[in-house]
Amino acid sequence: MKLRVDLLPDSHYPDVALVIDVLRATTTAVALLERGAGGLLLTRTAEDALGVRAVRPEVLLAGERGGLTIPGFDLGNSPVEVGEAAVAGRQVVMTTTNGTGAAWRAAQSARHVVLAALINAHAVARHALAVASEEIAIVCAGTDGRVGLDDVYAAGVIAEYLLALGDFQVDDGARIALTMRRGGGDPGEALRGSGHGATLEKLGLGADVDFAAQLSTSRLIPTLVPGDDVPVGALRFLAG
Amino acid sequence: MKLRVDLLPDSHYPDVALVIDVLRATTTAVALLERGAGGLLLTRTAEDALGVRAVRPEVLLAGERGGLTIPGFDLGNSPVEVGEAAVAGRQVVMTTTNGTGAAWRAAQSARHVVLAALINAHAVARHALAVASEEIAIVCAGTDGRVGLDDVYAAGVIAEYLLALGDFQVDDGARIALTMRRGGGDPGEALRGSGHGATLEKLGLGADVDFAAQLSTSRLIPTLVPGDDVPVGALRFLAG
Ligand SMILES: [Ca+2]
Ligand SMILES: [Ca+2]
Numbered sequence A, B: 001m002k003l004r005v006d007l008l009p010d011s012h013y014p015d016v017a018l019v020i021d022v023l024r025a026t027t028t029a030v031a032l033l034e035r036g037a038g039g040l041l042l043t044r045t046a047e048d049a050l051g052v053r054a055v056r057p058e059v060l061l062a063g064e065r066g067g068l069t070i071p072g073f074d075l076g077n078s079p080v081e082v083g084e085a086a087v088a089g090r091q092v093v094m095t096t097t098n099g100t101g102a103a104w105r106a107a108q109s110a111r112h113v114v115l116a117a118l119i120n121a122h123a124v125a126r127h128a129l130a131v132a133s134e135e136i137a138i139v140c141a142g143t144d145g146r147v148g149l150d151d152v153y154a155a156g157v158i159a160e161y162l163l164a165l166g167d168f169q170v171d172d173g174a175r176i177a178l179t180m181r182r183g184g185g186d187p188g189e190a191l192r193g194s195g196h197g198a199t200l201e202k203l204g205l206g207a208d209v210d211f212a213a214q215l216s217t218s219r220l221i222p223t224l225v226p227g228d229d230v231p232v233g234a235l236r237f238l239a240g
């Protein structure tokens, strides 16, 4: 089995793609499903999200640009805020700066797409190994087209779990992620030491960074489930 | 002063760009100048290199594709081979799979472009700090569009020297490179443990990997020097 870590989204994912935007989109996605959201619909743009609500008025809209809630949306991209919101049974449409784009990119080719974070790292690793037939690719969303230490560190955590579970041929991206995991301090230090973690702290969102730094507190695996009933312009993720 | 490490070539370099293709183009470039080559002309394609020779028959051609010497060229991309070749006083036209493309990319915007490797790491760091006014960007060439551990490790070595010499605001790429430097073993282990290092070993080119892993054995700084006398389709680098 191959293990590949893309420090930024690439293309041609033949098998399993684990998409990471640990600060904060994929962490928030797991938190939403933990709170009982009935499903997530990821759109690339705010316009697409509003388009979904136009035909499905019952959905909640969650999303950020530049770290802040999009005007007119019900929720931002904060896992802490989500933990206090009434989302049980609701479909949530999400759009974020980096994470949703990365999920869309992976979904163009991958057979299995899963949203991964530190809070579901162990569950995601076990799931990936169970469904993979040739390759597990960990896809770091990055921040505005640049490599993010936060995502690479989280990739290293998942890579480390995978290496404990099976035998892999690893690429240089995986070697780099593993070294970051081993030399980058504990998850809180690593996320707070990343450029995007520092930006969130400055925006008063340090509690989100601390939330995202929790290791394997959830067993939920947001899994791409296409279907005729998914609105155009959206990717549907259900709790797996 | 800002310190930025791009794990793959990006764009918009406002100031200093240190281009690294440690296995092997930038190591070979330093070795050629050490042997007394009168200058380097980097072209993106083998056709462009042959075009330069058509108008300047006295030049030597050096280059590889897939690690092997290009048919009809005088030299490959081997720093060890270059050490035994009669290059003194000769202009050498180079074209390689990743390094020359990265240099071209940086040259589109950077005010100062330098070819950097482990063998000239310390000299390059001092030079960069002397000429920079706002940012030093270390540009990793990567391998066929993917991040290469070898280049990231070398970037970490140069970043470490820079941090010893001055105060910098560092980005996530620099933090990752520094962690690779500190957690990646000695230079020989790091380069041999990279995907491209392993490929070169398999091709019987392990001596080149060992050569490239030497730290700061040269004080030469291949520096981009444009001019009216530079052939179209070539970037000229002179010993600085
Ligand atoms: Ca992010
Ligand atoms: Ca995001």
Ligand SMILES: [Ca+2]
Pocket (backbone or CB within 6 Å): B021, B022, B023, B024, B025, B098, B099, B141, B142, B143, B148, B196
């Ligand atoms: Ca290379």
